[in-house]
Amino acid sequence: MIEKIVRLSLQQRLLVVIIALVLFVAGLLATKRLSVDAFPDVTNVQIQIAAEAPGRSPEEVERFVTVPIELGMTGLPGLTEMRSLNRNGLSVITLVFTEKTDLYFARQLVTERLIEVASAIPVGITPVMAPPSTGLGEIYQYTLDHPSDGDRQLTVEELEERRTIQDWVVRPMLRSIPGVAEINTHVNTRS
Numbered sequence: 591m592i593e594k595i596v597r598l599s600l601q602q603r604l605l606v607v608i609i610a611l612v613l614f615v616a617g618l619l620a621t622k623r624l625s626v627d628a629f630p631d632v633t634n635v636q637i638q639i640a641a642e643a644p645g646r647s648p649e650e651v652e653r654f655v656t657v658p659i660e661l662g663m664t665g666l667p668g669l670t671e672m673r674s675l676n677r678n679g680l681s682v683i684t685l686v687f688t689e690k691t692d693l694y695f696a697r698q699l700v701t702e703r704l705i706e707v708a709s710a711i712p713v714g715i716t717p718v719m720a721p722p723s724t725g726l727g728e729i730y731q732y733t734l735d736h737p738s739d740g741d742r743q744l745t746v747e748e749l750e751e752r753r754t755i756q757d758w759v760v761r762p763m764l765r766s767i768p769g770v771a772e773i774n775t776h777v778n779t780r781s
Contacts, residue, residue: 635668635687637700640680641717648676654712655681662707666699667691681717693722721771734760 599606641655656674660683663672668691675682687696697719704717711717734752744752753775761773 634689635691635693635696637685637687637693637697637722638720639683639685639700639704639717640720641711641715642680643712643715644679646679648678651679651681652676655715655717656683658707658710659683659704659717662703662710663700666696666703668696697722723771 639659643651643655656676660672663685668687669685670688671686673684734756756775764770764773
């Protein structure tokens with residue numbers, strides 16, 4: 591069998607060269623379309639829902655915001671895991687879907703469920719979905735410090751000044767950078 595293939599290849603040299611060139615060009619075209627990343631995205635399909643509930647303790651946030659949202663999200667097609675984090679005035683719920691689930695289809699389902707759940711949440715609290723991102727999405731953290739800060743606790747006026755600088759100077763500058771989807775602001779009083 592191999593002897594016949596070798597004999598045919600030697601007799602039909604031009605055909606073998608043409609087939610080799612076609613395969614070579616096809617390989618070149620395939621490598622141009624091949625996506626190669628320094629850090630490949632291996633994260634699962636997930637959606638985060640955040641809801642601000644100013645002035646509420648973590649227990650109140652969980653009871654009045656997180657639990658109704660979690661109950662509304664149960665039974666979503668492809669949902670494999672649901673995690674939540676409750677802090678003072680903040681609820682963050684992470685929904686993890688199967689790898690076969692289309693991210694935008696899942697976001698549509700979550701949006702529909704959020705609309706249904708809105709009546710079970712206290713007035714003035716609006717849950718929102720975080721923009722689509724990957725595990726490599728949150729890549730930079732920064733603080734606004736002054737050389738005279740030291741280890742002391744900042745005054746209310748200083749915190750207000752820093753927040754104003756963050757909201758009106760730093761955030762707009764960072765959002766103008768291509769590829770930046772969101773700027774999350776967290777206040778730390780060094781307590």
